[in-house]
Amino acid sequence: MKKFTFRGGTHLHEHKDTAQKSTERLPEPQTVSIPLSQHIGVHAKPVVGKGDYVKVGQVIGTVETGLGCPVHASVSGVVQEIVTRYNAVGTPIQNIIIENDGNHEMFEGIKPWSKPLDETTAEEVISLVREAGISGLGGATFPTYAKLQSAIGKADRVIVNCAECEPYITANHRLLLERGDTVISGMEVVMRALNIPEGILAVEDNKMDAVAHLQSRLEKRHQLGRKDDIRICVMKTKYPQGDERQLVYALTGKEIPAGKLPADVGCLILNAETTAAISRAFWRGLPLVSRIVTVAGDCVKEPKNVRAPLGASCRDLIAFCGGLTKVPKKMISGGPMMGYAQWDPDAPIAKTTSAVLLFSEEYDRINTLHTACIHCGMCVSHCPMHLMPNYLVQHAKARNYEQAQKLNVMSCVECGTCSYNCPAGVEIVQYIRVAKNAIRNAAKKN
Amino acid sequence: MNEERKPSECPAPAADAAEAKTGMPDLLTVSPSPHARRGVTTSHLMRDVMIALVPATVWGVYLFGVRAALVVLVSILSCVAFELLTEIILKRTVTIADCSAALTGLLLGLNLSASVPFYVPVIGSAFAIIVVKQLFGGIGKNIMNPALAARVFLVLTWTNGMTAFPAAYDRSFDAVSSATPLAALKVGNLPAESLLDLFLGRQGGSIGEISALMLLIGGVYLLARRVITWHIPAAYLGTVAILSFLFPAAGVDRLPYMVASLCSGGLVLGAFFMATDYVTSPVTKVGRLIYGLGCGLITVFIRRFGGYSEGVSFAILIMNALVWYLDMLTKPRVYGTERRKKKAKEGGAKQ
Structure with a gap:
């Protein structure tokens, strides 16, 4: 099998300890603190007030003009207060704090898209993705609807980025194994709506079990008479293979010119979990209210992949993973290579939080030399x-x-x-x- | 969390019970990414180079006796001592733990004849560490290889002792002379030793330069550990090999002349251990090839036409001076920028 790769880069110590563990759902947290800005662009404005009762999937913050998408409640319960908190990079951001009633009551407005996929236009899918509050879940923090918009008429290839080249993180790996069909159907939605003829699932060769699973799902799909326009490309495990520039080069041999976007060389790149979120938004009408987070690092007792509602505190996730075995020195949101060191152990899980990693003094010693x-x-x-x-x-x-x-x-x-x-x-x-x-x-x- | 550090408008931290349960510290450390490192440090690399030099050192000691070991030891110890002293006097961070001074000492010792008086390695070490290394700013800042610069300094100031070597197996230094294989090559003859002797290292010369085999073992170790890349040694040895094969001395067979040129003098030691010194060699692959090529050319020219029979030290020092230019000349094309040819074409069209 031909393996795709790029020039430069390095093989990291992988530490993918959680690759063989099924994703577990976080028990309903007592409260969630939902930031009104979770991606590049305009901050949302709250549309609920203190004391209001909200349900899962209900819009609690909106963006009227500019780059941005609405924010939804991730649990059902009463809005406790709206406060300003500093996020990981020190920007003050309004947070809506909801006291969870634990009933997980769904918002009545949630229903699947009314038209069949073939009759849906690109504009309709883009507005649907925007209303579902979907932004890049890989850490790039770009609202997905804007990305789709910029790709109309330019992209002739959808690349779903399942490289997951950062150490420790296995959230996408588990997603591919457990919800491979959802990812594929999300690709299908984007490809039909934007009239893109080719789809590529780009997976690193440290996830061959996911490759085999996806292959069997694609074959099944083909047997059912669907178009055979999605293929899997296996890439060498090398960092930073998941960077869109390296991804495009590895798969197409083209370089994205400095200051340009993947769309300029005909590629639309989506993260695997983002693609799954698009599928859920289209087929079930579900907005983005939860995500898979890898909780790992040398201080965590039982490293796990956790599906957590947005706004749950890192502390809740750590407690769910059996707590800490050592005193951590750093808490990283995202991967160890590009993630942000957090100062607040109660920091909420946002759309960009692909992992919560806890590292001890011992692990970090090499960084201080x-x-x-x-x-x-x-x-x-x-x-x-x-x-x-x-x-x-x-x-x-x-x-x-x-x-x-x-x-x-x-x-x-x-x-x-x-x-x-x-x-x-x-x-x-x-x-x-x-x-x-x-x-x-x-x-x-x- | 520390209350004072927390912005006042933020909600109070969670209950203390949860704190105790999760074992969070009072303050978490915030630092820029990346938060991971390979874990290979400067001292690991320096240690690897020293390990790679063990076979050649052992062979030198076997051939020239205990005194060879003492010369090397004096050289290492005085380099470390001078590094420590200068750094204390100049109030710099003491860096003897990174093993770079010890490596300089080892290389300097291996470049000396086993018969030199003990003050020679001490003076050489002082020159290498104080003048070439510390006065230029310490590790990473020197523009020339300290061990080689010291060797050249000693050759210029103490020529007789530096160019007279004991013969192989001469452990009591009865016949110290400058009649080395290199000297024979210089006057257009093949050395008296067989080519196998030259390759295995049964010849006279500096302590560490005589056995091509032992040095190759060390070189392969460095390549396998990815401490060095193949570019410099290959370009350097390749250039010398091709030139001596194409232009042998009059009346001498090409092949033996080439092998003798490669296996005598400090060529293999220089190509694997001196020319590859990080601080004084280029960082780009193409730059390294050109640098190796330059070293090879100058070595052959000095050996053939120069006043000295050995040209390795001068060749490497001259190329050391060109490193910055070679790096800038061979900048890799940055991803996403236009290829040079295309750019020139477009530029031409615009004009």
Whole structure:
């Protein structure tokens, strides 16, 4: 079998401890705290007040103009209060706190789409995806409806990103094994509605069981007389294979020009769980109110994949996984390579939280060793964007941002491959971020 | 959570009972991504290079006796001591634990004749560590390979002792002379030793440079551990091999001349262990190939036309000076940017 891959990148220590464990549903939490902004774009405005009774799937926040989509209640219960909390990156965001009555009462407005798929237009699917509050669940935090909109007439290929190249996270892996059909039917919805002739399920070769399962579902589908327009592409396990730029290169041999989108080279890339959410929104009318979260790390007693309602606290998930065995030093939302270190153990699960990882002092020790760059070139040979991170650091340190720009610093995707491999423990990505910010700010001033 | 750090408008933290149950600390550490590392550090790499040099060192000691071991030991210890001293005096972070000074000492020792007086490695170490390394800013900042620069310094200041070597198995240094295989090549003759002797290392020379076999074992170890890439040694040895095969000395067979050129002097040691020094070699693959090629060319030119019979040290030091230019010249094309040819074409069209 041909395996697809890209140039550069690195094989990480995988730690996929939860790959063989079925996803478990989080018991109803006492309260949920739902942030009114969970993706890039405009913050939603609350449309419920303190004391209102809300049901699962009911809209509690809306966006009237601009990039954004509505926010739904993930449990049924009474709105306790609306407060401002800081999210992981320090932005103050309104949160609606709902006291859960535990009845899981569904909102009456939820019903499947009224027309058959073949008669549904692209605009209708896009508005449906927007109303369901679907945004990229892989961590890219882009509202999915906007992505679909930008792909109309441009994309001739849907790529469902099941690479899951970050260590520890197995949420997509479990989803493919347990809900493979939902992912495939989500692809079908997008392909029919946007009139896209080809679909690719892109899976890394550390998930061959998922590949076999998907293959059998596709064969079944073919036997039932459906169009044979979806195929599976197996990719080498290498980080950052799940980055859309590397994904497009591996599968099509094309590069996305700097500053352009996958749609510009004819590709529409969706995360596996996002695709499943589109399927649920179309066939069952369900808005996005829960997601699968991998809870792992060396401090967690029983690492698991948990389906949690949005707004549940990280603390609830940790308790459900048997609690902690060691005192954690860091709590990461997302993967260890690109995730954010959280300061609040009560931080709510948002649409972007693919994992909650808890790492001890012991695990983190290697991160605190910082010595001088020895010019070994590991960052250069592993950079998936083919940059020269060592020279970028030199220029950033000297605040010589012009030189850094000449070396294409803005092309950096901040995947962290350079820092991961650096024997000197230089915070390469952080220096690059400083340079990028300085360049952006200077451009804004002019 | 620490109350003071928490924004006032945020809700109060959860009950203490839950706190105790989950074992959360008072404060979590916030830091930028990535939060994972491979775990291979500078000292691991330096240690690997030292391990790779063990076979060659053992062979040198076997051939030239205990004194060879003492020369190497003095060299290592004085390098570490000078590094410690300078760093204390200059109030820098002490970096002797990263093994880089010890490696410099080992390489310097291996580049010396076993018959040198003990003050020679001490002076060489002082030059390598204080002048070449620390005065340029310490590890990672030096523009030349410290061990090689020290060797050249010693050759220039103490020429006789540095170019006189005991013969193989001469453990009492009865016949210290400069009649090494290289000297024979210099005057256009094949060395007296058989090619097998040259390859196995039954010849006179510096402690660590004599056995191509032992050095190759170490080189393969470095390649297997991915401490170095193949580009520099392959380009370096390849260039020397091709040039000496194409242009043998008058009246000498090509093949034996090529093998003798490869296996005598410090070529293999230089190609695997000195030219590949991270700090003073390029970071790009193409840059490394050009760098190796340059080292090979200069080595052959000095050996053939220069005043010295050995050109490896000078060749590598000269190429060291070009590293930054080679890196900039061979920048990889960044993903998503236009290919150079295409860009030139479009630029031309616009004008």
